Amino acid sequence: MTCSLQIRYSEAVTVFHDRWLPEQAIPVGYATLIEAYKLSVPLPRKLAAIGPRHKVYEADGWQILTPRHQPANTLGAHLTFALRYEGLDLLVLKALFRATGPEPIADIVRMAPTGSYARRIWFLYEWLLQEQLDLPDATTGTYALVVDPEQQWAITGSNSTRHRVRNNLPGTAQFCPMVFRTQTLNAFVHRNLAAQASRLIANVPADLLARTAAFLLLKDSRSSFEIEGEAPPQDRIQRWGQVIGEAGRRSITLHELLRLQRIVIGDARFVQLGLRSEGGFVGEHDRNTGTPIPDHISARHQDLKELMEGLIAFERVATPELDPVIAAACLAFGFVYIHPFEDGNGRLHRYLIHHVLAAGGFNPPGIVFPVSAVILDRIDEYRRTLESYSRRLLPLIQWTETERGNVEVLNETADFYRFVDATPQAEFLFSCVARTVDIDLPTETAFLAGYDAFKKHVSVLIDMPDRLIDLLFRFLRQNDGMLSKRARENEFANLTLTEASRIEAIYQEILPQIGGTSARTNEISDRGPDEP
Template sequence: MEPGQRKPFSQNVTVFHGRWLPEAAMPVGYAALIDAYDLNVPMPTTLAAIGQRHRVYQADGWNLYTPRHKPDADLEGHLVFALRYEGLDLAVLKTLFCTVGPEPVTAIVKASPTGAYARRLWFLYEWLLNERLDLPDATQGSYAPVVDPARQWTIEPTTSSRHRVKNNLPGTPAFCPMVFRTPALDDFVARRLGDEARRLIADVPADLLARTAAFLLLKDSRSSFEIEGEDPPQDRIQRWGRVIGEAGRRPIDRVELERLQRIVIGDARFVHLGLRVEGGFVGEHDRLSGAPIPDHISARHEDLPTLIDGLTAFDRGAARHLDPVLAAAVLAFGFVYIHPFEDGNGRLHRYLIHHVLAERGFNPPGLVFPVSAVILDRIADYRRVLETYSRRLLPHIQWRPTDRGNVEVENETADFYRYFDATPHVEFLFECVARTVDVDLPAETAFLRTYDNFKARVQAIIDMPDRLLDLLFRFLRQNDGKLSKRAREREFAALTDEEVARIEAIYENT
């Protein structure tokens, strides 16, 4: 038995770690490694197995491969299979490397010093663990990409001459979520949504565009509070809206995040400002005992400084070389899983989306995509996206309740927040941004054009202040173009029946 291996690799099974397979099959790649080495790490969303049929197919969260794809039943065989067919799962790889130690990886490289997979494993071991293996620098072998760019999103590579590989990982060892290429993401990136938005507003008059931008900004700010179940006063909504409007002007680091938290909290008498100094979770408390019932457990407070440093490095490095929407999703959802503050995390998470989009020039100048408003409309989808990782993560966190109704994490968890599959999060954010381009932006500019036309035509027949014109338009809009009996008897009692009829006709024809 190899060092670190606890049991033989699985043979044909119909159920694997509680997950049914489409047929009796042999788990391979990451699934086999997690099982054999008893790795405490979230399972990949999709697992691989060798089936009985002579065709490759996908079903029920499994990729089934043919008997000719069967790897050798050892550490190297399953690692090479994973790299070739499953892409990189950095959390699994790092946990595995820590479990087996350096000797097996060193042996793999010595046995195949020019092999591309061996050199990639060698690089990943040293990159993830910051530990140099007892190997001389490679002198032969074509330079191979660390990440298969046809399978996962990458950045422009840097050369590692020691391993003769091209490092195209989209992050650093401190923070590097991965995103799989999917047909949906390829289509979204090809659309160039930022350019579409700029073309859409190219012919909108400046004053109308300014009003559109102001409305969308306020709408986003208000929606961000509503997502958190808050109904703050208007001045607080406007204050946070002004902050969103300035997104992208300052680089993200711990000081900037703490400044933003102070703004979003406002009254901090009962909230600890700055990084948490104890555990954190998202969920409920038992009504009788007050014990925590977590849906998500945040990163340990001891790990927060290095995790925030990882976010900062990503924002200033890899994020600038990825598609803006993809980078925004990785940064923002990484932040919300870490949950570094006692309060304000949700609004700062959505602020980070605006930060990346604005900094990269994705938004048309002066315009904010009302992402929070779209998220509010799709709140169930938003929560499902968050749970795609939280639910897989929770069973691997060992915690105990504290006497203050909080949680205390008892195992090492930092890597769970550094390395996760952000594919569903990126797809969701692209859908939200596309909705703003396809629906919200044209709808708001069309609304303002309609309102301006209505206002001008009514003022041509009746001298009425803007405040009442706004109210009149709103009443008509709420009542299918008719002025209600109540409105005619109260706010607009001075209007004659003929004037009401003319106003209703104007509304119908604008």
């Protein structure tokens, strides 16, 4: 028989593990299991509790249910409650199964051999631990989905005849990030941003579209370096831009990632290329003692080979079926949390976003969404998104300082990087992609169309080299559509008053097309005189 749980919170509480509840309520499901078995795992982003009233609602990271939802005080009842109402938290489940051992789980199945939840629990135990329970194969029962697709994103998957379940998990036991369905994500998916982007460019002339694509590509490459605090020479920015432009053409393998790392790093005299051979962290060092002050601690180097195999398998198995933005968030943020390399992880993380979007046919042919540029504009939100998981891990990672000022992780942490809840990361990435579709793509095409109109009208008025027209345009952008006294007396001293006034009028006429921001003025100067 399934043993009763000895839980600390059998009464209503207002605080659970330093997390305030919206009202006094009894923690259940994952919360109870974490407490009962003293699991060393980050708390799920959302927990469940039984409130005193017949009212179901969500607030402050809690799902409050009614007294009629309260499960019995048994392992099986709380596990079933968790799967039914809270979805799959693979990290908690694996830690729980290790804590219970096989017999309590086998008992759950023996008590309800045809029950769908019992068979799902049975499958998850064997899948996560790669250990078989002492149970005969199931012979009856309708095939049940391991992942409830109304709660979390899943793939088609395949049947497990032993358990009579369909394994629709979006990954392998080596690497399987999960994303919950939220109102925000459902709304983004419903918008069909890929189709919207295609409609935006459907009637854009080919030459204008090519120039738009070239600018957005260069902008993304430059921004990706700026996010890392680097200001490389223009040729290095262009080379990385060319790599981004080829994203999606080759499958992700360790060999391909190593090739990309070599391109990212450039001068590798002081950087170890390839998988790390020691620990890693993101953060600072104490100014006086040199002690590491981590914001994020990377996966142990001993676990990198298996984690990367899992990540590569995810790209091959799951990304073709998942929504491209959801898949990109799982792959790219999963990679950056693992942090497999000594250097170059951030730019490769953002490359993987481009890779998945391009491979999934999300962006229009030849167009790269400038995701890095949007991230740079929203850098604080980006960092908060990264830290939303990293900071939950830090208290659970035991480490010591090495002689070289690095960190050495002392406990088992691989599962922290296998089973990330990537929901916040997916919401953030979707918002970035939406911004490129709503603002960047139409703004850039409109800007170039306006520039072409300005150039055409000025050329009719006066014979002027393209280089000077470009300079004239930038002066007008920088001075609210007026030629400054300095410009009139120097570079454009040969213009008559009538010509100058007419050029200013031309600029004012096309101003609605190019927009009012001056940021684009500086970007135009990075191109050649004939390439606005």
